[in-house]
Amino acid sequence: MKKTFAVLVCWALSWFAAAANAQLVVEITRSAEDAVPIAIVPFGWESSGTAPFDVAEVVAADLRRSGRFAPLDRKTMIDRPTQGDQIRFQDWRYLKTDFITVGKLMPEGEGYAAQFELYNVLTGQRLAGQRLTANANSLRALAHRISDIIFEQLTGVRGAFSTRVAFINVEGTPPKQRYKLIVADYDGENQQVIATSDEPLMSPAWSPDGQRIAYVSFENKASAIFVQTLRTGERTRVSARAGINGAPAWSPDGKMLALTLSRKDGDVDVYTLDLSSQVLTRMTFDPGIDTEPSWSADGKKLYFMSDRAGGPQIYEVDVANPQRATRISFEGNYNARPRVSPDGKMLAVVHQDGGNYRIAVIDLASKALQVLTRGRQDESPSFAPNGATLIYATQERGRGVLATVSVDGRTEERLTTTSGEVREPAWAPFPQR
Numbered sequence: 434m435k436k437t438f439a440v441l442v443c444w445a446l447s448w449f450a451a452a453a454n455a456q457l458v459v460e461i462t463r464s465a466e467d468a469v470p471i472a473i474v475p476f477g478w479e480s481s482g483t484a485p486f487d488v489a490e491v492v493a494a495d496l497r498r499s500g501r502f503a504p505l506d507r508k509t510m511i512d513r514p515t516q517g518d519q520i521r522f523q524d525w526r527y528l529k530t531d532f533i534t535v536g537k538l539m540p541e542g543e544g545y546a547a548q549f550e551l552y553n554v555l556t557g558q559r560l561a562g563q564r565l566t567a568n569a570n571s572l573r574a575l576a577h578r579i580s581d582i583i584f585e586q587l588t589g590v591r592g593a594f595s596t597r598v599a600f601i602n603v604e605g606t607p608p609k610q611r612y613k614l615i616v617a618d619y620d621g622e623n624q625q626v627i628a629t630s631d632e633p634l635m636s637p638a639w640s641p642d643g644q645r646i647a648y649v650s651f652e653n654k655a656s657a658i659f660v661q662t663l664r665t666g667e668r669t670r671v672s673a674r675a676g677i678n679g680a681p682a683w684s685p686d687g688k689m690l691a692l693t694l695s696r697k698d699g700d701v702d703v704y705t706l707d708l709s710s711q712v713l714t715r716m717t718f719d720p721g722i723d724t725e726p727s728w729s730a731d732g733k734k735l736y737f738m739s740d741r742a743g744g745p746q747i748y749e750v751d752v753a754n755p756q757r758a759t760r761i762s763f764e765g766n767y768n769a770r771p772r773v774s775p776d777g778k779m780l781a782v783v784h785q786d787g788g789n790y791r792i793a794v795i796d797l798a799s800k801a802l803q804v805l806t807r808g809r810q811d812e813s814p815s816f817a818p819n820g821a822t823l824i825y826a827t828q829e830r831g832r833g834v835l836a837t838v839s840v841d842g843r844t845e846e847r848l849t850t851t852s853g854e855v856r857e858p859a860w861a862p863f864p865q866r
Contacts, residue, residue: 468503469587471496472525472533472554475507476547477515479539485569488538488547491576492583495594498620498837499584499822500844505530517550517559525554532560534583544568549579551586561586573622593817594619597861598824599627599637599646600835603854614648616663619817619860621848627661628668637859638681646859647671647681647690658692660708672706682726691716691726691735703737705752716755723748725770730777736761738769745769747782747795762795764802770813774820779840781814781823792825794840805842815860824858 473493478484493504505528514520514535525533536549550562561582567575574595581592596619604611614628614637628634632651639646640660647660656678661668672678676695683690690706694713703716703726717723721741728735729749736749739758747762747769762768767785774781777797784793784804792806792814808827815824817837824837829847833854836847848855 468501469532470505470530471502471587472505472510472528472530474510474513474515474533474535476535476549477513477537479537484538485545486538486572486576488536488549488572488576488579489534491573492534492580494620495577495580495592496583498846500839500846501584501588516548517552517562520552520557522552522554522557530554532587534579536579541566545572545575547575547579551583573618577618590821591819591863593819593821593860593863595864596818597643598815598835598858599639599861600858601634601637601856603856614646615855616646616861627663627666628659635857636680637857638683639859639861640683641685641687641862643862643864645687647683649679649681658690660690671708671711677701680725682728684728685730685732691728693724693726703735703750705735714755716750716752717758718756719758727771727773727780729773730775736771736773736780738771747771747780761797761800762802763800768793768795768802772814772816774816774840775818776820779820781816783812783814792823792838794823803842805838805840806836806845808836811836813857815858817860818863824860826856826858 473489475489496502497504511524515537516535531554533554534549534551536547538545538547544567546564546566548564551560553560563582565575565578577594580594584592597616598619599616602613602615612630612634613626614634615624616627617624630650630652635649637646637648645660645662647658649656650659657670657673658678658681659668659670672692674694677693679693681690681692688708692704692706694704695701700720701722701724703723705714705716716735719741721739723737723739725738726735733752734749735752736747738745739748744766745768746760748758748760750758765785768782770783772781780795782793782795783790786804789809790811791804791808792811793802793804795802811825811827813826822837822839824835827834827836833856834847835855835858838845
């Protein structure tokens with residue numbers, strides 16, 4: 434069993450390759466055929482000179498990437514109103530646009546204010562409108578907030594355009610490599626390096642409040658789990674026990690981590706770690722490999738991968754009474770890396786589909802499995818905090834990239850790097866209001 438786990442670890446590490454401060458470039462690879470047509474009219478600039486930022490361009494890009502909307506090309510716009518009483522709805526009906534957003538950007542104090550309105554083109558009804566403020570460095574964040582408001586108004590689902598992702602980036606070539614843990618906006622902008630090491634960094638996991646990240650580091654030539662506070666950069670080593678320290682996952686209340694340890698007997702099992710007391714509690718007891726834990730939404734269960742039945746499958750265990758585990762996945766001979774949806778109703782997994790490894794979701798009520806992706810080697814799924822989309826790692830022309838797919842499989846996009854490779858994405862929770 435030890436040898437088998439070592440092979441799995443080496444396979445995971447083989448995903449890492451050279452990259453250097455690469456920007457992520459978003460490419461939509463599949464959109465829903467019934468995407469809703471919407472016009473995001475360029476915002477007016479209420480001052481002299483050139484506008485400091487194109488708010489409407491970011492809003493249109495956000496909505497397009499969601500796969501649910503088809504923003505109208507600016508070249509086909511026959512008018513450019515900046516407020517509701519300037520809209521000639523008949524003209525926009527002629528362009529077969531269902532909704533329209535108009536707005537203005539203006540200086541205010543030492544920063545800026547943006548005022549926007551959303552209308553139903555068919556009825557002329559004003560659906561939303563708001564005035565938002567930002568400083569010069571947060572105009573992109575302001576645009577994402579507008580996208581969130583529009584998305585929620587039209588879909589009933591909270592928008593996730595103001596959220597962030599973490600991922601691993603690697604510079605150099607073996608044997609000299611530099612690993613980076615990076616946090617960026619959901620679209621790859623505003624990248625910040627959180628941690629660097631000459632040894633592998635792995636398995637980033639966000640705390641429920643989005644203020645801390647747990648991750649695995651091999652910086653001392655052995656695995657250890659660290660928790661780092663993003664605002665201050667302060668980090669704490671929470672597990673450096675002999676053997677394997679891997680796959681950290683936060684409990685919903687942020688008080689515990691589930692993690693994978695190999696103790697003195699070499700058995701690989703899932704444990705929980707109380708972060709305040711450092712008390713460990715063993716959650717799995719099978720001689721097979723038990724790893725990759727993920728908490729249920731209510732914190733009462735843990736899902737994990739185990740090879741106890743002869744191949745990787747997903748099991749669940751009651752945290753309060755962990756003596757007996759129940760198998761969850763039954764379709765196919767390989768299901769791994771479970772991740773729970775925010776509403777607790779689905780698991781995202783890596784599923785072997787023929788000779789390919791793809792992202793799938795399992796309905797926890799019916800146990801039905803649906804394959805979402807079409808790659809050959811897709812891994813590391815992570816749900817957006819609104820549950821509408823998954824981000825994952827995949828391969829493109831032999832190079833590691835990130836990608837997203839909607840939970841119904843109808844829309845996809847690829848986040849490629851200008852150079853190098855990226856791996857192990859983790860989508861952050863919603864920012865605290």
